[in-house]
Amino acid sequence: MNKTRFSSSAAIAGVLALSFLGGGMALAQEGRDPAYAAARSAGQVGEQKDGYLGVIGSQPAAIQAMVRDINNRRRAIYTDKAAGKSTIEEYAFATACRLISQTKPGEKYQAADGSWKTRDSGAPDRDARCP
Amino acid sequence: MNPLQLTGSAPAATNPAMMSRIRGLARRFDSRSGGRTVCAVMMMAGFGSVLSGCVNVTAPDKPIVIELNINIRQEVIYRLSQDAENTIKENEGVF
Numbered sequence: 001m002n003k004t005r006f007s008s009s010a011a012i013a014g015v016l017a018l019s020f021l022g023g024g025m026a027l028a029q030e031g032r033d034p035a036y037a038a039a040r041s042a043g044q045v046g047e048q049k050d051g052y053l054g055v056i057g058s059q060p061a062a063i064q065a066m067v068r069d070i071n072n073r074r075r076a077i078y079t080d081k082a083a084g085k086s087t088i089e090e091y092a093f094a095t096a097c098r099l100i101s102q103t104k105p106g107e108k109y110q111a112a113d114g115s116w117k118t119r120d121s122g123a124p125d126r127d128a129r130c131p
Numbered sequence: 132m133n134p135l136q137l138t139g140s141a142p143a144a145t146n147p148a149m150m151s152r153i154r155g156l157a158r159r160f161d162s163r164s165g166g167r168t169v170c171a172v173m174m175m176a177g178f179g180s181v182l183s184g185c186v187n188v189t190a191p192d193k194p195i196v197i198e199l200n201i202n203i204r205q206e207v208i209y210r211l212s213q214d215a216e217n218t219i220k221e222n223e224g225v226f
Contacts, residue, residue, distance in 0.1 A: 031225075074225055074226070077225060081214065081218050085214070086207045086210075086211055090211065091211055094212055094215040095211075095226075097208065097215070098216050099219065099226060131209045131212045
């Protein structure tokens with residue numbers, strides 16, 4: 001009796017610990033959809049120099065649809081944020097400069113000459129107009 | 132044809148007297164229409180020479196691309212940099 005009570009409380013503690021862990025992991029990856037995160041690290045999509053996401057090479061329709069959706073949302077954000085400050089293109093470009101700097105090694109980005117590059121440990125090859 | 136013949140500034144004919152005035156105008160143009168002869172000569176010289184006097188407008192087969200990058204002003208990019216950073220942080224799922 002005593003033994004079973006112990007094991008059940010241990011199980012509850014385990015479940016609690018797991019849920020905390022899960023919550024912590026979800027917080028670390030905040031918002032980024034797992035499919036999107038996977039496509040990024042697999043180099044199927046990359047950061048363009050105009051502030052939008054690009055599909056690299058030929059990818060499944062699901063990836064293309066995901067990129068279109070993300071880009072629509074980005075455009076909405078750029079449009080909203082640029083209001084009264086700059087053109088949408090300028091705001092998107094300024095964001096791209098930051099986004100390319102923030103790419104992780106292994107992720108793809110569009111270099112100043114327009115080609116796709118894989119981010120390494122060094123500084124990315126950004127457009128000369130980036131701050 | 133001389134455009135004046137068609138769209139002359141004279142008021143619209145409303146009585147016979149005015150009609151005769153318009154006819155007179157038309158006659159005057161006919162009698163001194165050297166332009167018509169030149170036109171006929173050009174026609175005879177061949178279709179090519181007539182065409183050479185035209186402005187040909189051909190639609191391009193490729194879509195017209197407007198390079199928007201030229202509109203990006205560097206000082207604006209500098210000013211927006213921090214703002215852009217905040218936007219990225221606020222919308223992590225999209226970036």
